[in-house]
Amino acid sequence: MTTPPPAVEMRGITKRFGSLVANDRVDFTLDRGQIHALLGENGAGKTTLMRILYGLYHADAGDISVGGQSAVIRSPRDAIALRIGMVTQHFALVPPLTVTENVVLGHNQGVRLKLEDAHRRVSEAAERYGVDVQPRALVKDLSVGERQRVEILKALYRDARVLILDEPTAVLVPQEVEQLFDALRRLRDDGLSVVFISHKLREVMSITDRVTVLRGGQLAGSVQTSETTPAEMARMMVGRTTFGMPSLDEASSTQPAARAVLRLDGVTAVDNKGLPALKGITLDVYGGEIMGLAGVSGNGQSELAQVLEGTRLCTTGTITVAGQDVSGADPDRIMKAGVGRIPEDRHASVVPEMTVAQNMALEHLGEYTSNGSLNRRQMRAHAEKLIAEYQIKARPDDRIRTLSGGNMQKVILARVMERNPKVIIVSQPTRGLDIGATEYVRSRLLEQRQRGAAILLISEDLDEILELSDRVAVIYEGEIQGILPRTEADPERLGLLMAGAKDSPQWA
């Protein structure tokens, strides 16, 4: 008996979005009865590849075959006909309808809906696949984990033999993760093939048979899970062959001040859905030091930045800036305490419709007011001074939204740095910037470090972290996983910490 053809085979898949190459000649083979992890950092192209398989995107080049037959997948309808199902991170359920109604929606034959039959068939399917849901329950009453099961059931009810799960554990609590894994194992034993998109090494190790790693849109490797280690996967994910070339030469390194300027002690916070995002962050940043915060995105970095920027409240814990307690302070008080903030989302930290001069003055309008009216000449002069000093290509009266990303970032930089802050919170400072602007921003940050500012640099760009930081802290699921001095922070160790492996002595 010959070996059966793979469930899905993708060859040389290339997908461009404008100038961005999301998938670059990617090969992917999914065998029958296999749970296959698609691993990679955010933006590595995992979801794009699977959206192509499900017909949501169209590949610019490459071939797909399903069950040994060459296939053209133009839409999810085609994918469903080929018995491929996908559960995305955003569920497509109708909350006021029952589980059964959601499952059969768009899939019932004939005009009349025989609800009793449908209930029976849905509960049969649920039982057969070991997916535990009540057919008559209203979806709006279900927990996130249960809703996910309904989505899986929906795919199974359509006879899916290939199930794509896009970061299924991102929305689940640990117990639900276990239930999901049990269900997936049963499905595998039943001969289904599962694609499990993830960036969490621990889960990949525990559930999958094979791992394909993508990095920057390219295939970084594909191995049997049993033949690999978390360290090797981390290396493939992060994939730096050379260790960073520090632009921080030892000569320029200043002696950090003895006292921490920014102190976080047991800081917790919740995300927009009310789920814990920060679970007791304790961190000290000294004057004259850049502390890099590395981590796979979505592990609490944004929430931590927002807490320190004053736009999100911490639930417990204390934050002090040069001895002054600023826990729960609003942006105004945080700025007055000497914190400069360069946020992740540039466009949301300036008023796009306002001018450069207005945006530069907006945080401190009191200083531009005399006799109750704004001194517009002073605002203009201030803007002209900063524009010259920071080499911004703009005029004071230009609206901010007309500026390029680099110039917009320079405006924000100028606004922060002219006040000589004691602490600088900076998130993704060079995201989307060209090389020139990137170099400029980094050199300005180093200048501030030289001046004695305590800088917390939050970045998903590991090269950037390695290039600028004196120490590197790694955040994973809202906790600091470890703090390494720069000399000990190599990509492999960081990658492991980023993927959730606890600091343990046996590697090296």
Next chain:
Amino acid sequence: MGLKFERNPAPVWFRPLIPLLAIVLTFAITTTLVLLVNANPLQAYYYFLVEPLSSRVSVIEVLVKSTPLLLTGAAVTFAFVGGFWNIGAEGQLLAGATAATAIGLQMDGVSPLIALPLMIIGGFAAGMAWVLIPALMRVKLAIDEVVTTLLLNSVALLGVSALLNGPWRDPVSQWPQSPEIAASAMFPKLIPRSRLHLGFILAIIIIVIMWFVLSRTAFGLRMRAVGMSPHAARFAGIKVEQTLLISALVSGGIAGLAGVSEVAGIHFHLIDAISGGNGYTGIIVATLGGLNPWGAGLAALFIGVIDTGSQSVSRALGVPVYLGDVILATLLLVTLAMLLLQRYRIRWVRQP
């Protein structure tokens, strides 16, 4: 083939032309209606636009008609600039009118120097009070103010009706109207033997102050930041909730003044038709004026012209007075569509 919207801001030189273009388009569209009643469109538009400005008497009438619109338009402009979508100027106007009547009825034998400021302050406070609940609900509970302010308009109207048919019913009149307010509480006339009154000056003063606050003060800049980009405003340390609350309350107060002005300047007693939709027309004024105080001023005067014109066109050509309303409504829709075009460009594309 299909229509495609592209984000592509109109060039700067084009923007001031938008209201003019909107007016031309509106008249083009409404021509059909004029033809339906067998009138000559050119003649009709002559009566609409030129006639009202051709004699001293009718110019004064235009100013009288514009007075409440200047105030409600200013009120709506102020709220919209601050990011508070106040659709309740109508109700706030009625609240101001009710307060003005209540005060005016007690002013017998009081000097106008005391009575008039009292009327103004009372009306402003009543307008503020009427918007206070929706404003607090928006700020504290994130409840959409469009719905709450709109619904409170009916509540205000029914409240006025209840007053007029109950405690305030004028015993000598068969109509549901309040007794006349004291003479000292009446706004003085600006021109003898005309209807133009102090309210017009009050409205101009409000617009000048509003222009100054919005474009020349720190508070105005903060308020605009909150209106344009609340997230960035919060990031910049601006107290977003407090600023929203102030925008809402001041807006309500100004709308309340429109009520004072109608009671003390025109009717001298409260009737339930005291507003005649001026609160809603204020939204048209603000939008047509591009959320700019001067723009709102011009828009109010323009609508005053159309309003006056609709009466002369009806007298002269037998076109129903309501055509004026249709023109205004069309104008609002066209203006809104034009504002969209200011930000987008429509293109035909061939489907791949």
